[in-house]
Amino acid sequence: MLKQRRDVLVVGGGAAGFFAAINIAEKNPQLKVTILERGNAVLGKVKVSGGGRCNVTHAEFIPQELVKYYPRGEKELLGPFHQFMTGDTMAWFEARGVTLKIEEDGRIFPVSNDSQTIIDCFLNEAKKHKVEVLTNHAVKTISKTENLWQIETNHDDFISEQLVIASGSSPKVWKLLQQLGHRILEPVPSLFTFNIKDNRLKEIPGVVAQNTEVTVLGTDLFSEGPVLVTHWGLSAPAILKLSAFGALELAKRDYKFSIQINFVRRTAEEVIAILKQEKLDSAKKTVFKFPKFDLPKRLWQQLVLAAEMTETDRWGDINKNQLEGLANQLTQAVFKVDGKSTFKEEFVTAGGVDLKEINFKSFESKKHKNLYLAGEVLNIDAVTGGFNFQNAWTGAFIVSEAITKKT
Structure with a gap:
């Protein structure tokens, strides 16, 4: 030719x-x-x-x-x-x-x-x-x-x-x-979202937590920023940044790993102190209905339930374990990732x-x-x-x- x-x-x-x-x-x-x-x-x-x-x-x-x-x-x-x-x-x-x-x-x-x-x-x-x-x-x-x-x-x-x-x-x-x-x-x-099956996320797709810190447990991988709850797990910049900087490490793990999210970017001790004050100031209010830390209401409610409280528990009624449990959900919530999804096209x-x-x-x-x-x-x-x-x-x-x- x-x-x-x-x-x-x-x-x-x-x-x-x-x-x-x-x-x-x-x-x-x-x-x-x-x-x-x-x-x-x-x-x-x-x-x-x-x-x-x-x-x-x-x-x-x-x-x-x-x-x-x-x-x-x-x-x-x-x-x-x-x-x-x-x-x-x-x-x-x-x-x-x-x-x-x-x-x-x-x-x-x-x-x-x-x-x-x-x-x-x-x-x-x-x-x-x-x-x-x-x-x-x-x-x-x-x-x-x-x-x-x-x-x-x-x-x-x-x-x-x-x-x-x-x-x-x-x-x-x-x-x-x-x-x-x-x-x-x-x-x-390199750019992908995390597949997560978790009761805390199941009912709230579309919710965005604006100011989070996300860590991949067992690694040095860390990011901060918005997290979006999707039908299959978590996305948005904080997750996508982790997927990019952790591309090689997460591939080695076959995309099975755990992440820890701090939804409020405060320490557990700081959050406990704030919650204790809320317990004194809002004793008759229900915990479930009034979100704190500017969190989306639906996310707050799922974290409250995960801390073993009910929809009718009032601030004045919750015990020390429940208070610490809520602080833990807000600052150290652990989610198991099982797979990935490509970020759009x-x-x-x-x-x-x-x-x-x-x-x-x-x-x-x-x-x-x-x-x-x-x-x-x-x-x-x-x-x-x-x-x-x-x-x-x-x-x-x-x-x-x-x-x-x-x-």
């Missing part, structure tokens, strides 16, 4: 692939840039991200602070974030007609609240800069002859001087990179190409000249909130700078 010549081939029609291709073609219009996408559509993950709104990035503008959101990649991304950062991402999209907004929790979305806005931006920019997008082109082999990369797909064969791998968490592409001598760290899920993995094999000044492979890798194909992942996209934008931009300097 006749091999088609391109200047730059980009494997992967996702966020990092499009960002790299567009920036390369924009900086050097003479280059013939082609994206190879194995599926029949591009930018699928962009489409579903942020609940269909596309969480473009996060409003953290200090590189030293931004890297703290990456369980894998913290050290390596510090330099790159000094080159292309959150503010650069916002400016890039705004310059191309996409107005962005920062929400209270720091997440950044298009004002349209529609991920299609980001997709349309990419498709329009690709067309404008004559980036060729070939769908249904699954890469079968990658090899190198002299200074040229040879790519065989299920449709056509290509040769190119520059090759960008931005295929995300693709086991098939990881295998091809392994054959090229790269070390691949076995992928495990935003499947993120820990694993990928070993970061020691990448030059982070250019995102070029240390093993092969003119081979660049960006996005989740690398062993980089982050907590939820737009951080995984920021890694994609930064890596892809730096790749585009490196390639255009050579050409």
Whole structure:
């Protein structure tokens, strides 16, 4: 089969692939840039991200602070974030007609609240800069002859001087990179919710405890923030952060472990003192009906019942054991986790190409000249909130700078 010549081939029609291709073609219009996408559509993950709104990035503008959101990649991304950062991402999209907004929790979305806005931006920019997008082109082999990369797909064969791998968490592409001598760290899920069957949670899905501390017992894993009760267990930022930073440890445990939650972020002794005062001040009030510590009423009621009180017990009637039991439920509630559930459609993995094999000044492979890798194909992942996209934008931009300097 006749091999088609391109200047730059980009494997992967996702966020990092499009960002790299567009920036390369924009900086050097003479280059013939082609994206190879194995599926029949591009930018699928962009489409579903942020609940269909596309969480473009996060409003953290200090590189030293931004890297703290990456369980894998913290050290390596510090330099790159000094080159292309959150503010650069916002400016890039705004310059191309996409107005962005920062929400209270720091997440950044298009004002349209529609991920299609980001997709349309990419498709329009690709067309404008004559980036060729070939769908249904699954890469079968990658090899190198002299200074040229040879790519065989299920449709056509290509040769190119520059090759960008931005295929995300693709086991098939990881295998091809392994054959090229790269070390691949076995992928495990990184963002997931905890499956928990517990009577305290069974009747209260939808309840959010806003200010908690969560610890995985038997480990150093700890997080803080909101916890959401779901039909299958627990979710929300405090849980998702644990799942990201504990991805490897929790996989080793086959997702069977116990967590301890402090719902009030006080010590048991402090809570007992407050409850004793409440016993004196509100002796005739029922414990069940009047939540303390700004806890959601339904959660408070479940913790009261778990402390072996009834719906009619009054503060003046509860004994020392019940008081201590309630303090324990509020500050040291233990839940058994038995399994995980993927966080929406935003499947993120820990694993990928070993970061020691990448030059982070250019995102070029240390093993092969003119081979660049960006996005989740690398062993980089982050907590939820737009951080995984920021890694994609930064890596892809730096790749585009490196390639255009050579050409």
